[in-house]
Amino acid sequence: MISSCPKKKYFIALLLVFVLFSIILSPVTAFAEDAEFVYIGGDIIGFEARLNGVLVTETGYAAVGNWQVASALKKGDIIRQIEGENVENAEDIAQILDKFHDKESVTVVVERNGVLSEEKVCVFYDAVRNKRMFGVEAKDSVCGLGTITFTTATGEFYGLGHEVVDFDTGYNVISDRGTLYSAAVTGIVRGKKGAAGAIKGCLTSKKMGMIDRCGKFGIKGRMIDDYYGNDSFRLGGKADATMGNAKICSAVSGKKEYYDIKIVKTYRQTSKKDKSMIIKVVDSRLLDLTGGIIQGMSGSPIVQNGIIVGAVTHVFTGDPTMGYGVYADWQR
Numbered sequence: 001m002i003s004s005c006p007k008k009k010y011f012i013a014l015l016l017v018f019v020l021f022s023i024i025l026s027p028v029t030a031f032a033e034d035a036e037f038v039y040i041g042g043d044i045i046g047f048e049a050r051l052n053g054v055l056v057t058e059t060g061y062a063a064v065g066n067w068q069v070a071s072a073l074k075k076g077d078i079i080r081q082i083e084g085e086n087v088e089n090a091e092d093i094a095q096i097l098d099k100f101h102d103k104e105s106v107t108v109v110v111e112r113n114g115v116l117s118e119e120k121v122c123v124f125y126d127a128v129r130n131k132r133m134f135g136v137e138a139k140d141s142v143c144g145l146g147t148i149t150f151t152t153a154t155g156e157f158y159g160l161g162h163e164v165v166d167f168d169t170g171y172n173v174i175s176d177r178g179t180l181y182s183a184a185v186t187g188i189v190r191g192k193k194g195a196a197g198a199i200k201g202c203l204t205s206k207k208m209g210m211i212d213r214c215g216k217f218g219i220k221g222r223m224i225d226d227y228y229g230n231d232s233f234r235l236g237g238k239a240d241a242t243m244g245n246a247k248i249c250s251a252v253s254g255k256k257e258y259y260d261i262k263i264v265k266t267y268r269q270t271s272k273k274d275k276s277m278i279i280k281v282v283d284s285r286l287l288d289l290t291g292g293i294i295q296g297m298s299g300s301p302i303v304q305n306g307i308i309v310g311a312v313t314h315v316f317t318g319d320p321t322m323g324y325g326v327y328a329d330w331q332r
């Protein structure tokens with residue numbers, strides 16, 4: 001009887017250890033099975049985001065008889081409709097106005113600061129352009145340079161990591177259509193204290209993909225042809241990023257390279273927000289080349305412990321070696 005007690009206790013202890021060990025291991029096994037592997041980006045690309053309407057970039061005066069009348073339209077307005085007809089591109093304006101050639105003013109539906117309103121807008125004939133006009137400059141798309149963060153095995157791409165802002169008006173572009181192009185880099189303006197640097201370049205005629213989302217966390221779409229990076233990594237995010245050493249991948253030098261950075265702060269975010277972490281460039285090669293983070297590097301993937309945890313999004317104008325990143329899972 002006495003000798004049997006230790007055996008019973010040993011058996012119970014062994015059973016408890018096995019059960020607890022199984023409980024601890026189970027989530028790890030499930031997590032490994034659910035892990036998604038993607039191809040790392042780092043390539044500099046060009047993009048054109050089509051606007052849902054036409055953006056007014058400059059305003060002026062319309063000649064009505066002997067009078068110069070200030071346009072009712074304002075810089076940053078999105079023209080949605082003219083006399084009840086939808087406006088999808090800049091050419092639509094003249095075509096619609098020609099239909100109403102007997103009118104000196106037309107009713108225009110505009111989006112101004114996110115609110116739709118109707119404006120009565122004077123029309124005049126532009127003899128130089130040989131068409132009826134509003135006396136404003138407008139465009140139907142916004143172009144720029146940025147970086148691809150990652151591409152999935154099914155051909156979906158994600159890039160930039162932040163919203164696209166029109167340079168002329170400060171308008172935050174929200175779009176569900178656009179085109180991804182290869183980019184020709186022509187030079188680099190190094191960043192310095194008080195002045196952000198930039199990658200100088202242009203879009204080429206080579207289409208790489210179609211954009212189906214342009215919003216707060218960058219661009220998303222599908223590649224036209226198969227596109228795969230040389231390296232694949234597990235896709236992570238807010239649960240994986242920690243303070244410490246990391247790398248960014250960028251083709252700013254002309255070829256894709258990994259550069260040393262430090263994640264100096266991470267923010268606990270339970271919902272999608274930008275500026276998820278603060279990073280600092282410590283790699284002398286990148287510091288010599290660019291001075292740190294520059295415009296056009298937005299979207300450069302941040303890799304830590306073999307996991308893509310985020311993307312570069314912003315630079316500190318007071319210190320170009322430092323900037324913000326967004327968690328990679330917020331880009332989805």
